[in-house]
Amino acid sequence: MTDLHARLAAIVGAANLLTDPHDLAPAVTDMRGRYTGLPLAMALPASRDEVTALVTLCAAEGIAIVPQGGNTSTCGAATPDTSGRQLIIGLRRMQRVRHIDAANLSITVDAGCTLAQVQQAAASVGRLFPLSLASEGSCQIGGNLSTNAGGLAVLRYGTMRELTLGLEVVLPDGTLLDALSALRKDTTGLDVKQLFIGAEGQLGLITGATLKLFALPTAYSTALLAVDSAEAAIAALNALQARFGDRLTTFEMISEPCQRISERHKPGCMPFFAPWALLVELSDGGEPAALQASFEQWLGGQDFHDGVLAQSETERASLWQLREDISDMQKREGPSIKHDIGVPSSAIPAFLASCGAALDAAFPGVRIVAFGHAGDGNLHYNISYTRPGNAELFTDEDAVNAIVYEHVYRYRGTLAAEHGIGQLKAHWLSQYKDPVALAIMRGIKQQLDPHSIMNPGRWL
Template sequence: MNDFLQQLAAAIGPQYILTAQNDTAPFTLDWRRRYQGAPLAVALPGNTAEVAAIVRLCRAHKIAIVPQGGNTSTCGAATPDASGRQLIVALRRLKTIRRVDTDNNALTVDAGVTLWEAQQAAEAAGRLFPLALASQGTCQIGGNLSTNAGGVAVLRYGTMRELTLGLEVVLPDGRVLDQLSGLRKDTTGLDLKQLFIGAEGQLGLITAATLKLFPLPSAHATAMVGVGDIETAIDWLNRLRHRFGDRLTAFEVIDANCQQVLLRHHPALMPFSAPWLMLIELSDGGDAAELNDALVEWLATQDMLDGVMAQNETERRKLWTLREEISESQRKDGPSIKHDIAVPTSALPQLVRDCAADLERAFPGVRIVAFGHAGDGNLHYNVSFTRPGNVDLFDDEPAVNAIVYDHVYRLGGTLAAEHGVGQLKKDWLVRYKDPLALELMRSIKHALDPDGLMNPGKWL
């Protein structure tokens, strides 16, 4: 191992190879604090050539690689095992904004650029990169790609799959696949970039990406509205789509238990309460007052329990801050069994109704905290208080997951909508995923990574 580490140090500089426990500790614990690893070392390459050199050395010495971006994974996808034989390759030094092409509406960045930095680079050029996540100041573009991140604007702009024009990837043998084209149409064979988006670093190391940009909206209209049930919320979604088309950018829902969690930790942010809150946003070019008036006029014709319109940018940001603080508030509130699930939007009411009933039968007094991106059918569905005082909560996790996932798949849904699978859900994926689909994915994995060195111990 000393010989391997010496070769790594020679390849990228000894100051960028971390081996002391105090230095590696920030890289070894996942965001939810469920997985703790013990790596051989942490490598901090500074460019694509150095990443390729690391991968070639790892292949020669049969050392497994765990790619890591901002270490915001919620499923343990970026955490090594405890063997002390896996190398974390953290890409935080790959920070270059390579090109902003406003004529082609494209942005090319290194994988270590944070989502916020990509957004700012686009905005400085008068454009919008629309991916928006609560962790955007920390999460990195490479990690967003590896999990096919979604966020609050998928309803209008799509996930990272739809937002990506090209990739640069270091393959498991150390070769560099350069597919950073900004083309929107290319029928010359398979779209290889899609192999690596959502693969959680198991097929190669993404080092750069060319991303789609959009016109920067000059107008927003944002409202928070309370309704009596999820059925009414989905009816609102459909009627808003019919009235405003693709100007409907975001449609978030927050249930009553989630509101109580927010009230405990951010009382000043809560405008009111209702069985379900909807956070609605329209965006467009043109005059902001005109768009705002259009939403006000439409809302005046609807039945609601309560509602508030953002009158300026400060009030708009306050409403979005409330939404973005949910995850951190939940963490402060105590442990919960978390689910990042999605079903067709038409099936959300049935999922919410039937799943809650089965959980209550199995665990009387259970608390369900539900919120998320109802516009694309993605619900963050979190379960706690399965027993009095939350004693042994995670002992109940298998039974809770089985109930939730059975309902999700019965309705044509998925157990991983935007956070990935990682270590957390790998066994459940085997239970629910089409066996032929898994066989094909494993065949691709074996073809690209026959030694199994890329992020082992995850779902492939």
């Protein structure tokens, strides 16, 4: 053990400074297995003070820090480089619910809490923390904040940015920023906590957060509906919004290739096939039967050519299972080039038509598997070939991405609406992000982290 290791161990305790390759293994490779690093060590602090001491020591010694939460990033945002000079700091020993103020609809937690822990803590006092992702059992609040995570209920409740009232952050020089406000209005100048949301750990290490809670819905009504075109899907979205307002909680589009893949690997899971299946969920307070009746009545006046309205909690769960299984089912068919793009939802039909035609022309036999949170314009747009194998797929990755992003930006969209930039998309960001916005971001990085201690080698 070097002198530096000994000083790090003195802060967190020897048992909480991981150096053995076996102990480090889950932290050094990213979720998709695309990046593997070689860190100096991984430190597991138990408190804000230990984080502060670690960061102060690293700043003095010029050691870079890679903050890591649940390591569920799909773009290599939390993987260290191979220099052996970067310290991973993981917060899994910081999982305290510090305070719940049910009357103020707020909760203050350590940033190492998993998303599921926060949802459960909120439910225990009859409140809802609405962020919901398939990785919620392992991703942490610090990671959710740093990627501005969204998910299945963004349409109604917004992304992590909209769900955050206050933050506590250890800055790259070890200074503690205490912005743990539980206020909904504060006009005392700039809202500095916003800098750290979506920063992918490049401006500071988040140790605590105060988050918004909501009334826990008592009624859900959930349907899977068939439509013939993306235009019909967006028309249905608008009609639902007009009729149900913010009771429309989820609006997901599932393309036919996606439906066929699911059925192939889980026979009997699809109640129908259609150019697009829409997973629609309404939620509300009050009597479940009342919400179900008004959804049923509305559906009666529409001309969906097929559909299923869940009649029980079990049926509702199986519709959700269908949606949640998609990524796993697709994985069974081999690798794909994944995108988490976003365009205004009104532009989804035009984007799908023009980008699909361009990909078809450039890569005959291409298979586009599109699905996702269309209510907020965010689509998973995954590309593979229909022929078996796919071995050569990744040699075409840059060319595929160039076509997809050209079409995304034609509709003033974004190349990352959900999973962030990480290592995977860093070079694309400098091509597509407004240069003035990039210059402002880099200026902030220079101001807060002049020696580039925090998660270096990413996009800032």
